[in-house]
Each structure stands twice: as C-alpha cells, then as structure tokens.
Amino acid sequence: MGCGPDNPHGHHLQVRRDGQDVVAEHVFDERHVGAPGIAHGGAVATVIDDLFGFLLYGMGSLGVTRSLQMDYRAPVLLGRNYILRARLVERDGRKMHTAATVAHETNFVATARAVFVAVDLGHFTEALSSADRDRSSR
C-alpha cells in the first residue's frame, strides 16, 4: 500500500535518507480523495506510517506500528507536491518513538508521532501462516 510497485492503488512512495532522517516527496491524487480536492486523512496516515517503516529499515530494526497519532493542521490538497520527513526521537528498549512532518514549502500541514515496537521475523512468518490457513479453510 505504501511503497511497493505492484499495487495500482498504492502510493509508490520513494524514500531517501537525509542524515539521520528519511525524506520523500509525494503528490496525492484522485485515488486518495476524501472531501473534494483534499486527500483522505487515512491516505496521509498511510504514507507517514510507511515512511516510518523506512526509518526503521535504515536503523536495521524490524518493527511494527503500535501507535500512530496524526495531527492534521491544514487540508492536504490533491495534485500538490509535499515533502514528508521522519526521524527517530528516542529508542527505549523495544520501543522506538518517531516523529514526522508533511510540508508544502514552509507550511507544515500535518505532523505525526508514533511508537514502533521491535519484533523478530516470527511476527511476520506466523501472520503469513495464519492467513494461509484461513484462506485454505474457506
């Protein structure tokens, strides 16, 4: 949904490192519409969540979102270029506290905070096995 190339409904986010931060440019389009002309808040949260995922890759950590708090300060408009930036605020054992901004020029239209929890590979392989079992029992 966030960055993979194969999902036609995905955001195809392309992320680069900038020092300790990760940064992406993004334009929301009609697939992400909420109110007319405005990106759906869930679509904005999706790209921020994914951006945090890239931050964790850069740290060499496997982690998942435990909590994501969005603050929508102004409408995020379709067709407009936004700069998304994320950083690690603090690591506290398994918990990684992260923060992000969505900006157009010098205006911050949204900010976010999240708590990611480090997991091992089993978190993903067990979920995949359960989903496979559910599919084959249908």
Ligand SMILES: CCCCCCCC(=O)SCCNC(=O)CCNC(=O)[C@H](O)C(C)(C)COP(=O)(O)OP(=O)(O)OC[C@H]1O[C@@H](n2cnc3c(N)ncnc32)[C@H](O)[C@@H]1OP(=O)(O)O
């Ligand atoms: C390929 C591209 C991928 C991009 C991915 C983008 C990110 C995603 O979408 S991830 C998918 C969405 N997230 C999930 O599916 C996660 C589902 N949740 C889980 O599996 C579990 O709750 C999991 C693994 C996060 C934590 O489970 P568990 O190990 O039992 O955690 P638990 O002990 O309750 O909490 C862990 C720590 O977080 C703390 N914590 C829990 N909730 C919060 C919170 N809201 N705020 C702050 N701290 C919190 C707990 O106090 C605990 O702290 P400590 O270790 O100091 O005691």
